[in-house]
Structures are given as structure tokens and as C-alpha cells.
Amino acid sequence: MKLATRMTIIFIVISLIPVISVGYIGYHNGRRSIQKNTINRLSSINILKEAEFNRWIQSNRLYIRALAQRPLVKRFSNVICDEGLQAPDQSSAYTKLMNDHLLPGIGGSKGFIDFSILRPTDGLIVLSTREQLEQKFRENREFFKEGKKDTYVDNVYYSLNLEAMVMYISTPILDSRGELIAVLAGHVDWHEMSKIMLQSSGISASEESYLVNPFNYFVTQSRFIPDSPMTKTLYTNGVETCLAGDNGVDLYDDYRGKPVLGAYRWMDQWNLCLLTEEDQAEAFQTLVSFRNAVLGVGATVIVMVMALSFLLARWFMQRINRLVEGAHQIGGGNLGYRVRIDHRDELGLLGEALNTLARERTEAEAIINQSRDELELRVNNRTVELADANRLLMDQIEERIQTENKLQQSLTEKEVLLREIHHRVKNNLQMVQSLINLQANKLGDPDYISALNDSNNRIKSMALIHETLYRSKDMARMNLEGYFQDLTRHLHKIYKPPICRIETNFDISPVKMDIDAIIACGLVVNELATNAFKYAFTEMTHGMIQIVLKHRDGHRMAELIVSDNGVGIPEGIDAVNSDTLGLKIVAMLAEDQLNGTLEVLRDDGTVFKICFPITA
Amino acid sequence: MFLYLQGVFKRRMAIASIPFMLLALAIFAGCESKVAPTTPDPVRVQLVWKHQSQFAGFYVADQRGEYQKEGLKVELTPRSEPGIDVFEKVSQGEADFGVGHGVGLITSRDKGLPITAFACIYRHYALVFITLKNSRIEKPEDFPGHTIRTLTPGGSAVAFNAMMTKMGLDTKSIQQVDIGYDFQRFLAGEVDIWPGYVTDEVLKARRKGVAVNRILPSDYGVHLYGDTLFTTEAIIQNKPDLVLRFLRASLRGWQWAIENADKAGPMALAYAPELDAQHEIDVMAASIPLIHPGKEPIGWMRSEVWTSTLQILKEQNIIKGPVDLDKVYTNSFLEKIYTKDQK
Numbered sequence: 026m027k028l029a030t031r032m033t034i035i036f037i038v039i040s041l042i043p044v045i046s047v048g049y050i051g052y053h054n055g056r057r058s059i060q061k062n063t064i065n066r067l068s069s070i071n072i073l074k075e076a077e078f079n080r081w082i083q084s085n086r087l088y089i090r091a092l093a094q095r096p097l098v099k100r101f102s103n104v105i106c107d108e109g110l111q112a113p114d115q116s117s118a119y120t121k122l123m124n125d126h127l128l129p130g131i132g133g134s135k136g137f138i139d140f141s142i143l144r145p146t147d148g149l150i151v152l153s154t155r156e157q158l159e160q161k162f163r164e165n166r167e168f169f170k171e172g173k174k175d176t177y178v179d180n181v182y183y184s185l186n187l188e189a190m191v192m193y194i195s196t197p198i199l200d201s202r203g204e205l206i207a208v209l210a211g212h213v214d215w216h217e218m219s220k221i222m223l224q225s226s227g228i229s230a231s232e233e234s235y236l237v238n239p240f241n242y243f244v245t246q247s248r249f250i251p252d253s254p255m256t257k258t259l260y261t262n263g264v265e266t267c268l269a270g271d272n273g274v275d276l277y278d279d280y281r282g283k284p285v286l287g288a289y290r291w292m293d294q295w296n297l298c299l300l301t302e303e304d305q306a307e308a309f310q311t312l313v314s315f316r317n318a319v320l321g322v323g324a325t326v327i328v329m330v331m332a333l334s335f336l337l338a339r340w341f342m343q344r345i346n347r348l349v350e351g352a353h354q355i356g357g358g359n360l361g362y363r364v365r366i367d368h369r370d371e372l373g374l375l376g377e378a379l380n381t382l383a384r385e386r387t388e389a390e391a392i393i394n395q396s397r398d399e400l401e402l403r404v405n406n407r408t409v410e411l412a413d414a415n416r417l418l419m420d421q422i423e424e425r426i427q428t429e430n431k432l433q434q435s436l437t438e439k440e441v442l443l444r445e446i447h448h449r450v451k452n453n454l455q456m457v458q459s460l461i462n463l464q465a466n467k468l469g470d471p472d473y474i475s476a477l478n479d480s481n482n483r484i485k486s487m488a489l490i491h492e493t494l495y496r497s498k499d500m501a502r503m504n505l506e507g508y509f510q511d512l513t514r515h516l517h518k519i520y521k522p523p524i525c526r527i528e529t530n531f532d533i534s535p536v537k538m539d540i541d542a543i544i545a546c547g548l549v550v551n552e553l554a555t556n557a558f559k560y561a562f563t564e565m566t567h568g569m570i571q572i573v574l575k576h577r578d579g580h581r582m583a584e585l586i587v588s589d590n591g592v593g594i595p596e597g598i599d600a601v602n603s604d605t606l607g608l609k610i611v612a613m614l615a616e617d618q619l620n621g622t623l624e625v626l627r628d629d630g631t632v633f634k635i636c637f638p639i640t641a
Numbered sequence: 642m643f644l645y646l647q648g649v650f651k652r653r654m655a656i657a658s659i660p661f662m663l664l665a666l667a668i669f670a671g672c673e674s675k676v677a678p679t680t681p682d683p684v685r686v687q688l689v690w691k692h693q694s695q696f697a698g699f700y701v702a703d704q705r706g707e708y709q710k711e712g713l714k715v716e717l718t719p720r721s722e723p724g725i726d727v728f729e730k731v732s733q734g735e736a737d738f739g740v741g742h743g744v745g746l747i748t749s750r751d752k753g754l755p756i757t758a759f760a761c762i763y764r765h766y767a768l769v770f771i772t773l774k775n776s777r778i779e780k781p782e783d784f785p786g787h788t789i790r791t792l793t794p795g796g797s798a799v800a801f802n803a804m805m806t807k808m809g810l811d812t813k814s815i816q817q818v819d820i821g822y823d824f825q826r827f828l829a830g831e832v833d834i835w836p837g838y839v840t841d842e843v844l845k846a847r848r849k850g851v852a853v854n855r856i857l858p859s860d861y862g863v864h865l866y867g868d869t870l871f872t873t874e875a876i877i878q879n880k881p882d883l884v885l886r887f888l889r890a891s892l893r894g895w896q897w898a899i900e901n902a903d904k905a906g907p908m909a910l911a912y913a914p915e916l917d918a919q920h921e922i923d924v925m926a927a928s929i930p931l932i933h934p935g936k937e938p939i940g941w942m943r944s945e946v947w948t949s950t951l952q953i954l955k956e957q958n959i960i961k962g963p964v965d966l967d968k969v970y971t972n973s974f975l976e977k978i979y980t981k982d983q984k
Contacts, residue, residue, distance in 0.1 A: 147862070160780050161860035162807070165945060182935040190935075240938055255935055256926075258900050 028345075029338035036334035040326050048319035055312050060286065063308045064274040067288035070226055070301045074234050075290055077221050078299070082178055082213075085136045085194055089211045090176050092140075093196045098126050102198045102207040105151050106144045119152055127154050136213050142198075143169055143208040151207070163210070168193035172208040180296055181215060181236075181244050183255045190215045190244060190254045219246040219254075231285075231304035236297045237264050244297065249281055263287040267298040276305065344372050351376065355383045360390070440500055447495035454488035479555065479607070482519065486512055486551035490544055503543060506533040509572050512547065513554050520558035527562060530571040536583045538639055545618035546574070546585055552607040552614075553587040553633050561591020561631065583639050590630035601625060681714040684887055687727045687736035689868060691719045692913035694921040695840065695928070696740065696868075698762065700908040702894025711886035717912065728754050732873055738887060742766070743866030743950050744799050750969055751960035755874040758970040760888055760940035762895065763867025765859060765931040767838040768800050774852035776833060781805060781861055785814040787833035792817060795959070797836040800858040800865060803953040807862045840927045844920070864949045866942065867931065874968070881974075888940070888974050895932060895939050902926040940975050 092098060104118035127140040131154055139155040141163075148164025163169045171177035172195025184191040195210040222234045222245040236245045241260055247253040262277035267289035279285040279302055287302040344367075351364035360383050364376035458481050465477040493508045494500060513529045521527065538546070550572060562568035573586040601612055601623055611633065615623040621637025688696055699717055702708050708715045718736060720727060728749035731739035739756075741749075743766070746758055770789075772778035778787060781804055792798035805812050818832045824842050827835040828851055835842060839855065846853045858865070870888065877884060898905035906922035933939055947966050954960045 157779070158860075160782065160808075162862040164862055165864055165949075180936060183930040183933075188930070238935060240933070240935070242933070242935065244935070255933065256899065256902070256929055258896070 029335070029342055032338045033331055033334040036330050037327055040330040041323065044319070044323045044326055048316075048323065051319065052312060052316060055315055056309060059309060059312060063286050063303060064288060066226070066228065067286060067301045067303060068274060070232070070234060071288045071290045071299055074222065074301065075292060075299055078218065078292070078295070081136060081217065081221065082194070085211065085213050086176055086178060088130065089194050089196050089209060092126065092130060093198045093209045095126060098122065098209070099198055099200060099206055101126075102142050102209070103200065105142065106207045122152060123154065127152075136217055137211045138214045139212045141210045141212070143172075143210055145173055145205045145207060166193070168195040168210050169208055171195065172210060173197055173205055181238070192218070222246070223248060229303045229307055231307045232301065233303075234299065234301040236299055237268070239268055239296055241268070247280070263289045263300050263302065264298060267291050267300065348372065348375055348379065351379045355379060355386070360387045443500055444495040447491040451488045451491035451495070454484050454491065458484050458488070478519070482516065482555060483548060483551055485515060486547045487544055489515070490540070490547050502535070502537070505536070505543070505574060506531055508547065509533060509550060512550060513570065513572070516551070516554050516558055520555060522558070522562055525562040525565050525568050527558065527568045527570060530569060532571070532573040532575070534575045536574055536576060536639065538583065542619060542637070542639070545614045549585065549611050549614050549635060550587055552611045556607050557589040557591055557631070561589045561593070563592065565591065577636060581638060583637055585635045585637075586632060588630060588632040593627050593631050594625070681709065681712050682883060684708070684713050684715045684738065684883070685736040686715060686717050687730045687739040688717060688719050689727050689740045689742065691721070692717075692909055693916060694906045694909045694925045697898040697905040697908060697925050698891055698895030700894070700911065701898045701905050702890045704908055704911065705894065705897065707890035707893045708887075711890045713886055713890065715887070719912070728756055728871070731871065732756055734873075737876060737883070738870060738872045740868050740870060742796065743869050743947070744954065745795060746869055746871055747947075747951055747954055747964055747969060748795060748959055750964050751962060756871050757874055757877055757968055758869045758871040758942065759877070759884060759974045760870040760892070761866045761868070761942045762870065762940065763928070763931045764941070766800065766865040766867045767840045767928075767931055768797055768858060768865075769837060769839045769843060770801070770856040771827070771835040771837050771842055771846065772833060772854045772856070773830070774854055776854070778833060779854050780856060781808045781810055784834060785810060785812075788816045788818045789834040790817070790827065790832050790836055791819045792836060799953060799957060799959065800863050801836065802957050803863045804858045804861045806956060840924045840931070844923045844927055848923070863953065864946045865953075866946055866950065877971070885974050885977060889978050892939055892978065898925060899929050899933055902929065938975070938979050942970050942972055
């Protein structure tokens with residue numbers, strides 16, 4: 026919400042509070058006082074109406090009593106009620122009673138419509154100013170039964186004969202001895218009562234008084250419903266409370282559904298409820314004018330406040346907008362901008378502060394610019410230096426890569442060369458083997474042939490090493506197990522005893538050794554395996570040769586074990602210092618080539634253990 | 642401000658009315674437990690005559706759901722022909738409740754029918770002897786030497802004889818003429834005295850602009866009850882709740898009918914469409930003072946009227962044996978209703 030709108034609303038609210046307060050208090054007090062006045066007036070009307078009702082009945086009561094006490098009325102009544110008398114006498118009394126006493130009491134300002142003389146024995150109307158009633162019986166009516174005893178005012182009821190609301194006042198006609206002669210009944214003009222009720226005080230247009238009987242029926246005419254007596258019932262709050270026997274005042278909806286102020290009064294003597302009501306709309310009419318005036322004043326105040334607050338807000342907003350514009354400009358970098366200052370009030374000070382800010386910022390920015398330029402220069406210089414160093418470094422790296430590539434190339438070439446050498450060595454050795462074989466084939470002595478074959482095998486054991494090496498992917502690592510397997514397979518092929526099945530077992534750890542050590546180990550295995558194949562299983566059907574190579578003492582030493590479960594070396598032969606060529610070679614290889622120790626165990630076959638240091 | 646003040650007053654009134662509301666609630670709850678069965682109880686009512694607004698209160702209660710509120714499904718049966726005895730119908734159990742005249746009720750009890758009246762709707766017998774204004778026949782003394790339409794035994798004859806006896810008049814010279822029920826023939830002068838009803842022929846004459854004299858039996862000491870609600874002693878004994886509910890609903894119907902004669906009258910057309918709506922309105926309006934003369938609540942019965950009826954019937958030798966008035970009628974249901982439920 027904009028500040029101007031907010032300010033306008035606040036001003037309106039502030040100005041409305043007193044208007045509403047004054048209006049509310051005024052209205053509240055006004056209404057209370059009007060209500061009090063109206064209720065007082067309605068209550069007064071009720072009291073007056075009741076007094077009028079009582080006065081009306083009392084005057085009629087007194088009149089009929091006085092009438093009944095006239096000596097002539099007594100005398101004539103006695104005559105006409107006497108069943109034994111002749112008609113002519115009665116006729117005279119009838120006429121005189123009628124004309125001199127009863128008819129003058131009817132109509133005009135008097136409250137009676139008709140008078141009747143009732144025979145006390147059977148309630149027969151022997152005389153009535155209303156001819157049609159004569160000779161009719163009223164023996165069961167309250168006014169007859171009660172009227173025989175004393176003056177009696179009957180409750181109002183609906184007469185089938187007269188087709189109207191009627192009320193009777195009756196009184197006994199007594200002779201000088203107090204004996205009952207007749208009952209004099211006067212029919213009071215109930216319309217008169219309706220008129221009394223309908224009479225308005227003239228103060229209010231909607232004021233209305235009426236009577237209601239205990240069965241909730243109207244008994245006097247309503248101003249607003251025609252023919253209401255005994256045909257219309259009403260159950261308003263006023264009537265209900267009144268019929269419960271209470272007097273009071275209240276605000277409620279009347280029988281038309283209109284909100285009224287009502288005063289009600291229970292007339293216990295007459296079993297009737299008297300109500301006087303006035304429309305709330307009329308009663309509070311003056312309040313409506315007051316309310317309208319308050320609303321008018323309120324509206325004017327609001328318009329004025331709106332206009333004033335609008336102008337004030339606009340003036341403030343113009344100045345604030347200048348400040349906002351200044352802040353935007355200065356904040357946006359236009360440091361040459363200056364806020365216009367008209368007044369030296371708080372907003373003016375704020376403008377000045379903005380201007381000062383702009384000035385100080387201009388100076389500060391100049392300093393910052395200078396520092397920035399210097400820094401930029403230094404950064405540039407350093408950048409150049411770094412670029413040079415970088416370039417140098419890059420050159421060196423390039424150089425190194427090239428060297429590395431050359432080295433790699435050279436290594437690859439060397440490896441190829443080495444493989445080639447191994448290959449040629451193997452070929453040469455094979456050539457040597459072939460030459461020896463040729464030589465052996467020429468010899469006839471089996472010992473020579475055997476010696477040559479042994480030599481051939483020793484050469485084969487070396488050739489196999491070279492073959493294994495040039496076939497292996499990694500020249501530095503030789504597959505020793507494969508090598509030993511190939512070697513023993515070759516020896517098995519040559520020396521396999523005809524009846525014995527010989528099994529070879531290997532437990533070869535990847536011990537790293539130089540080529541000389543490998544050749545020495547190969548020759549040792551060749552000698553010992555050849556020995557075993559040739560001599561160990563001569564009288565056996567099943568034999569086993571086991572070759573083990575493993576590390577010892579960490580990785581500094583290796584142990585080569587060649588064992589068999591054959592017949593073993595005969596007792597008396599020193600295996601280590603033997604004259605046999607094979608064992609000699611073994612001892613020589615173990616001690617001279619491998620710089621190790623040879624140990625021979627005779628335990629269920631023969632075990633040769635050579636322990637030697639690893640230099641590789 | 643307006644609203645606030647009104648609110649204050651309303652609140653004050655609301656607080657003041659709390660005890661009444663609680664009382665009403667308690668009464669209502671008390672009634673409710675008895676009067677709200679899940680399926681409505683069927684109730685058959687035998688009317689004393691064909692459908693017409695004479696029975697408007699029952700129609701109102703039926704059509705405005707008063708019976709339904711009391712958990713009743715009421716079937717109103719008209720008296721299809723004059724030969725039917727409504728008291729027998731009820732005592733034989735062909736109907737639960739009946740509407741019949743006070744005279745018929747006492748004569749039926751004399752015959753031994755176990756029936757009892759529990760409310761009187763027409764507390765003034767609507768019977769009236771009508772003569773033309775210019776006939777000079779204005780009171781019973783003028784009757785001798787004139788003709789009268791045939792009197793109904795047990796009905797108009799009782800009132801007629803009682804009235805004449807009371808006045809010490811001889812009826813020998815009054816000749817009964819059987820000219821049926823065409824009122825037109827009376828207006829044409831074919832008969833001098835017409836026993837009719839204040840709620841029917843008097844209105845017809847008035848509408849035709851013919852001035853008539855009305856000779857009411859009640860003016861000559863003959864006080865009889867008109868339409869009276871009755872049932873069997875067994876139902877009063879065994880189903881007092883049913884009687885109470887039926888009566889309560891019916892009285893509400895009658896109350897509404899009195900206050901809304903112009904609407905209640907035409908309700909009879911729902912049962913007999915051939916009726917004239919305006920006539921039914923007039924009948925209903927004319928019935929109001931008979932139903933509610935203003936001194937007691939609707940339905941209320943006075944012992945003196947029953948005593949008087951009994952006396953008249955004895956005098957005319959219509960009844961033979963003694964009749965116990967305490968069994969003829971009871972105001973006990975009305976007392977319950979009016980002490981609990983004024984409306």
C-alpha cells in the first residue's frame with residue numbers, strides 16, 4: 026500500500042473515532058431516553074385505559090344498581106314477574122317500567138344497549154328493551170345466576186343471538202324485605218369499550234391499545250385487522266407474558282410481525298390483558314434523524330480529512346520522491362547529482378546527508394581508482410613474469426617427454442634385442458643338442474651315449490630357460506613353475522621307468538632371481554630329477570617327485586627342495602661329496618654358483634635342500 | 642450502534658426466557674418420548690355427516706401435518722347415508738373415534754354402548770328454527786297452527802319437543818310436512834318453520850337477501866352439545882396416549898381453522914371437490930362462535946349442559962334407564978392438554 030493511501034486511511038480512522046464515539050454515545054443515550062419516555066407513556070396510557078375501563082364499568086354498575094333500587098322499578102318488576110297475575114295488569118306495569126325507567130337509560134351518553142328483566146325462578150326474560158330477547162331463557166348464564174345474589178359484571182363473550190361481543194352487568198331487584206323480585210340485566214355497549222381502546226393519545230400514529238382474553242383472542246377491535254374480536258388470536262411476547270399474570274414493558278414483534286415497544290397489564294378482575302403498543306420505527310423516528318445527522322457530519326468530516334490528508338501526503342510525497350530520486354541517482358553512480366533542498370526540516374537534513382554522501386563518495390572513489398590503477402600495473406607485470414616462467418616450464422616438460430619417449434623406444438628396442446638373443450641362444454643350444462645327438466648316434470657304447478644324453482639334457486635345461494624367457498611377456502619375471510614343469514615333463518619323457526607311474530608335484534613361489542641363479546637352479550633340478558627318474562623308482566610301481574621353491578628369512582634367502590619317495594641314495598654314499606657327476610654338478614652349482622648350502626636328507630626317499638641368498 | 646442496542650435487548654430477553662425454554666423443552670421431551678413412534682399409528686375417524694367444513698379442524702390437522710407430528714395417520718370417513726349410526730360404528734370397533742351430537746351420545750349410552758365423549762367441538766348446537774321475517778313467527782309461542790318440515794327423531798325432534806315442553810306449548814296443531822331438504826321450497830313458502838342450522842340455511846338465506854327469524858332452542862332453556870368427539874371406554878382405558886395425541890392435533894387444527902376461516906373452509910374441497918368454496922368459508926366463519934364462544938378453551942364441556950340434555954331425554958322418554966354422567970363425558974384429556982400445552 027502506498028504511503029499516501031496509508032496516511033489517508035490513518036487520518037480517516039483517527040477522525041472517525043471521535044465522530045463515532047460522539048454518535049454512539051448520543052444515539053445510545055437518545056435511544057435509552059426515548060425508550061424510557063415511550064415506555065412511560067405507554068404504561069401511563071395503559072393505566073389510564075384501565076382506569077377508564079374500570080370507570081366505565083363502575084359507572085354502568087352504579088347506574089344499574091340505582092335503577093334496580095327505584096321503588097317503582099321494584100313494584101313493576103314484581104308485577105310482571107308474578108306468574109299468577111292477569112295479563113292486563115302486567116301490561117300496564119310492563120309499559121310503565123319500559124317507558125319510564127328502562128328506555129331512558131339506553132343510548133346517548135349511557136353505556137347500555139338494552140335492559141332485560143329476568144324472572145328469578147327460570148331465567149325467562151319477561152321484559153327487554155330489545156324485543157327479540159323477550160320470552161327467551163337465560164337460566165344458565167353467569168349474569169343471571171350471579172345477578173340473583175349481587176351486582177355482577179360478566180366477562181365479555183360472543184353472543185350467538187346478537188352476533189357480537191357482549192358484556193352484561195346484572196343486579197338483583199329486591200323488595201323491602203330483601204326478597205328477590207327479579208334480575209335486572211344490562212347489556213353494555215362493548216363497542217364503547219372498543220372505542221375507548223381505539224382512542225389514541227394523539228402523540229403517536231402507530232399507538233394502539235387492545236384487550237385480549239385468556240384464550241389469546243382479541244376482544245376489542247384491532248386497528249389493523251378488521252373483525253378481529255373473537256376471530257383472531259395472537260401469541261406475541263407481550264400477550265404471553267401478560268396472560269401469565271405479569272405487568273410490564275418490552276420490545277417485541279407484535280401480531281403483524283412489526284417490532285413494537287409494548288406495555289401490558291393483566292386485569293385480574295376482568296380476566297383480560299390490556300396492551301398498548303407503538304411501532305419501534307415510529308418511536309425511534311427522531312433517532313433516525315439524529316443518526317442521519319451524525320452520518321452527514323461523519324461523511325463531511327471524512328471528505329475533508331480525505332482532501333487534507335491527500336494534499337499533505339502529496340506535498341510529503343513530492344519531497345520524498347526527490348529524495349528517492351537523489352538516492353537512486355547517487356546510488357546508481359551519478360555522483361554529480363545533488364538533491365534540491367527547500368526546507369531545513371528532517372527531510373531537508375536527509376537531502377543534505379545524501380548530498381554529503383555523494384561528495385564523500387566522489388573523493389573516496391578517486392582514491393580507490395588510483396589504488397586500483399597501481400594494483401593493475403603490478404598485476405600486469407607479475408602476469409608477464411609468470412607467463413615467461415610458465416613458458417620455460419612448458420619447454421622443460423616437453424623436453425622431458427621427448428627424452429622419456431626416446432628412452433621407452435630404446436628400452437623396447439633392447440627388449441626385442443634381448444628376446445632375439447635368448448631366441449638365438451636357445452637355437453644355438455638346440456643346434457648343440459642336435460650335434461651331440463648326431464655324435465651319440467655314431468657311438469656304439471651305451472655309456473657314452475648315456476653320458477652324451479645327460480649332457481644333452483643339461484643343455485636342454487638351459488635352452489628351456491631361454492625359450493621360457495623369450496616367450497614370457499615380462500623379461501624381468503620368469504614363469505619358474507612353467508619352466509620346472511616343462512623340464513620335468515621332458516625328463517619324464519626320456520627316463521620314464523617302464524612299470525612305475527611317477528607323479529610330479531610343484532610348489533613354486535615367485536622368487537625373484539637373476540638369470541644365472543635360474544640357470545643354476547634349472548641345472549640342479551635337471552640333475553636331481555634325472556637322478557630320481559633313473560634310479561629312485563626302479564622297483565616301484567608308483568612314485569612322486571616334489572619340487573619346492575620358496576623364500577626364507579624374509580626375502581633375502583631362497584630354498585630349493587627336490588625330493589622323491591623313491592629307494593633313496595644307498596647307505597655309504599656321501600651325497601654331498603660324491604664322485605657321481607650329477608651330484609658333483611649339483612654340489613658345485615649349489616655352493617659355487619648359488620653361494621648356498623646343500624643338505625641331503627634320507628628320510629623315506631631323498632630330499633635335497635639348497636638354501637641360497639637372492640641378490641636380484 | 643442500532644444493532645448493538647437491539648442485541649443488548651435481545652440478549653436480555655433471551656436470558657429471561659431461558660427458564661421458560663427449559664420448561665418447554667422438558668415438557669416437549671416428555672411428550673416426545675410418547676408421541677414419536679417410528680411408524681404412524683393408523684386412526685379411523687367416523688364423521689357424523691358427509692365431508693364439509695363442519696369438520697374443518699380435522700381437515701386442517703390432516704393437511705397441515707398436525708396428525709403426522711403426533712405420529713398418527715388419520716382416515717376421516719364421512720357418514721355416507723343417514724341410516725348409519727356413528728356411535729355403533731365406533732363401539733363396534735369399525736372406527737377408533739367418532740364425531741356425533743350430544744343427544745345421540747346419551748341415547749347410545751342408554752342403549753348400552755360403552756362410549757364416552759372427550760371433547761365437544763360445537764358447544765352450541767347449531768340447530769335453529771328458521772321462519773321468514775314477514776311470517777311473524779318469532780318465538781315458540783307463535784308455532785302452533787303452522788307447518789314445520791319433518792323433524793329428525795333423535796335430532797331436531799328432541800330439541801323441538803324440549804323447547805315446546807319448556808314453553809308449555811302444545812305441538813298438536815303444528816303439522817310436520819315432508820318436503821325433503823330443499824331449502825328453496827321453504828323460501829318459496831311451502832312450509833312455515835324450517836329446522837336448519839345457523840351454519841347453513843341461515844347463511845343461504847342471507848346470501849339470497851331473504852330476511853329470516855332465527856329461533857334458537859338455547860334461548861328457551863334447551864342447551865345441547867353439537868359435534869362431540871367420542872370413543873370407546875376401552876380405548877380411553879387402554880390407549881389414553883392415542884386419545885391425547887389425536888385430540889391435541891385436532892385442537893391445533895381447530896385453532897388454526899378459527900384463525901384462518903378463509904383458508905380452512907376450502908380445505909374440505911380436498912375430500913369433496915363438488916363443494917362451493919365460498920360457502921365453506923362462510924360456514925366456517927359462522928361456526929367460530931359455536932366452537933369458541935369465548936369463555937372456555939376449545940373443546941371444553943360443562944356438566945350442566947350434559948345434565949340438561951339428560952333431563953330433556955328423560956322427559957321425552959327417549960331414554961329409559963339411569964345414565965351415569967361420569968361415563969358420558971370426560972374433560973381429563975383437555976385438562977392435560979391445556980395445562981401442558983396452551984396452544
